[in-house]
Amino acid sequence: MGVFYETIPKSMIKWILEQKVFWVATAPLSAVGHVNLSPKGGQYFGVIDERTFWYMDLTGSGNETISHLLEPGNGRATVLLNAFEGPPKIVRLWGQGRVLTNGTQAFSTFVDLHKVQTIPGTRSIIIVDIHQVGSSCGFSVPFYNFQEYRETLNDFFEKKDRKFKEGKVEESMDRYWAYKNAWSMDGLPGLPRAMEVGKEQNVAPIKKMVGPLALSRYHYGQGYTAAQVLLMVLASFLLGVAMTQYAPSLLSVGEKLATGVNGQ
Numbered sequence: 001m002g003v004f005y006e007t008i009p010k011s012m013i014k015w016i017l018e019q020k021v022f023w024v025a026t027a028p029l030s031a032v033g034h035v036n037l038s039p040k041g042g043q044y045f046g047v048i049d050e051r052t053f054w055y056m057d058l059t060g061s062g063n064e065t066i067s068h069l070l071e072p073g074n075g076r077a078t079v080l081l082n083a084f085e086g087p088p089k090i091v092r093l094w095g096q097g098r099v100l101t102n103g104t105q106a107f108s109t110f111v112d113l114h115k116v117q118t119i120p121g122t123r124s125i126i127i128v129d130i131h132q133v134g135s136s137c138g139f140s141v142p143f144y145n146f147q148e149y150r151e152t153l154n155d156f157f158e159k160k161d162r163k164f165k166e167g168k169v170e171e172s173m174d175r176y177w178a179y180k181n182a183w184s185m186d187g188l189p190g191l192p193r194a195m196e197v198g199k200e201q202n203v204a205p206i207k208k209m210v211g212p213l214a215l216s217r218y219h220y221g222q223g224y225t226a227a228q229v230l231l232m233v234l235a236s237f238l239l240g241v242a243m244t245q246y247a248p249s250l251l252s253v254g255e256k257l258a259t260g261v262n263g264q
Ligand SMILES: Cc1cc2nc3c(=O)[nH]c(=O)nc-3n(C[C@H](O)[C@H](O)[C@H](O)COP(=O)(O)O)c2cc1C
Pocket: 021, 036, 037, 038, 039, 040, 041, 042, 057, 058, 059, 060, 061, 062, 063, 064, 065, 066, 067, 153
């Protein structure tokens, strides 16, 4: 029942565009990093051609997708859509994701070219360059009837934007991003602008993980992991033992050599 394609079949594009929500999965390169899955969608996505899918990334408390896409050598992304109405269907799009951050020239160019209506919560445009498409049956996906889009997130950032424009500088999106979107939960850098603003305006980033695993085992972006520290301690200890053991004989060999050279 599963069918694979190298590109999005033309017959599938209409169905993709009709979906109200989809999910994006990404992961850091580290084997101990956390795999992320985020809801996306609403009215903010599209298919440019048979190899290119895009969506407008809305601001939220997390920024895992951006961090994984920006990690050097990474960028892997899987988009999953499934039919909650009509004939059953599940589609996966596998590709490499690119981040066009709000405020950059690349972002403005894309938005202008594709006539994208941005909103105050718009954080970036994510483009996924697809190399594989999979469709499967979706026979047990339950039926849900669509009622309406939930406006809470949009309202939240519209209100924030209004307060900022009225003069409350602390309500800026930049400050929100610096606080919430500067680092991933594994300590990978997030939105570049958030990191800059964090430094410039002295905004401390939120602590993303709690409990004993926070800032140790998984947190590899701003320090060493516990395993790395243990390895360094062990290596230093072994080097110390070796030095105490062999240093005197190495010194005497050195002295003999020096005497031999001087004696000639
Ligand atoms: C249908 C839908 C539901 C969403 N729900 C939330 C939510 O509950 N909390 C949140 O912070 N962001 C939510 N968002 C916003 C995005 O998921 C946002 O991009 C989020 O911060 C995750 O970013 P990340 O994928 O980079 O981790 C939602 C977006 C959509 C389209």
